[in-house]
Amino acid sequence: EPEVTQTPSHQVTQMGQEVILRCVPISNHLYFYWYRQILGQKVEFLVSFYNNEISEKSEIFDDQFSVERPDGSNFTLKIRSTKLEDSAMYFCASSELEGPSVGQFFGPGTRLTVL
Amino acid sequence: AQSVAQPEDQVNVAEGNPLTVKCTYSVSGNPYLFWYVQYPNRGLQFLLKYITGDNLVKGSYGFEAEFNKSQTSFHLKKPSALVSDSALYFCAVREGGQAGTALIFGKGTTLSVSS
Numbered sequence: 001e002p003e004v005t006q007t008p009s010h011q012v013t014q015m016g017q018e019v020i021l022r023c024v025p026i027s028n029h030l031y032f033y034w035y036r037q038i039l040g041q042k043v044e045f046l047v048s049f050y051n052n053e054i055s056e057k058s059e060i061f062d063d064q065f066s067v068e069r070p071d072g073s074n075f076t077l078k079i080r081s082t083k084l085e086d087s088a089m090y091f092c093a094s095s096e097l098e099g100p101s102v103g104q105f106f107g108p109g110t111r112l113t114v115l
Numbered sequence: 116a117q118s119v120a121q122p123e124d125q126v127n128v129a130e131g132n133p134l135t136v137k138c139t140y141s142v143s144g145n146p147y148l149f150w151y152v153q154y155p156n157r158g159l160q161f162l163l164k165y166i167t168g169d170n171l172v173k174g175s176y177g178f179e180a181e182f183n184k185s186q187t188s189f190h191l192k193k194p195s196a197l198v199s200d201s202a203l204y205f206c207a208v209r210e211g212g213q214a215g216t217a218l219i220f221g222k223g224t225t226l227s228v229s230s
Binding site for chain 2 (some may be wrong): 004006017035041042043044045048056058091093104105106107108109115
């Protein structure tokens with residue numbers, strides 16, 4: 001069964017450093033998403049991406065964040081200058097175009113720890 | 116604004132007994148409702164969804180959910196719980212049928228099934 005994959009599984013960085021989280025969505029999916037889950041809190045939407053541009057973004061997704069689809073398979077989330085409060089589990093998700101079976105399928109997550 | 120409420124932080128049931136995990140939602144338009152499960156150190160796994168049609172939706176691992184429009188609820192149920200069902204369960208809502216629209220998650224309910 002096809003699945004969303006994410007690398008790395010765990011990233012430790014120093015405050016102020018840039019990090020890039022990588023995702024490989026399901027191959028025939030066209031919408032891509034990033035969510036995050038701060039420890040013990042709910043899953044929060046960050047951004048959705050379609051046709052090489054941002055479709056929707058939340059208040060969390062400020063100028064420190066950017067997304068990119070650098071090639072036909074990868075989808076990345078970049079945090080330009082990490083803050084302590086960026087420590088969270090980051091989930092990538094993908095979905096097909098709208099249809100009866102559509103749902104967002106999530107990867108296993110990248111745990112980001114900012115020291 | 117869209118919102119999801121999961122009123123119980125934890126649900127405890129004995130193996131073999133029926134289980135219910137509660138979810139209520141608030142949207143201004145037609146709701147698209149989802150249940151996800153998260154096992155320790157794993158990503159979110161899609162269980163089931165309600166888009167339209169029958170109010171009782173069947174999903175993975177024997178779970179089902181009942182959509183009740185008048186009560187704005189989408190409770191997750193299973194006739195006979197298994198110890199392996201112990202996990203964190205998230206209800207989510209999306210307003211409308213656009214694939215790029217964010218999922219809004221509840222805070223999650225921990226299900227604990229005892230043997």
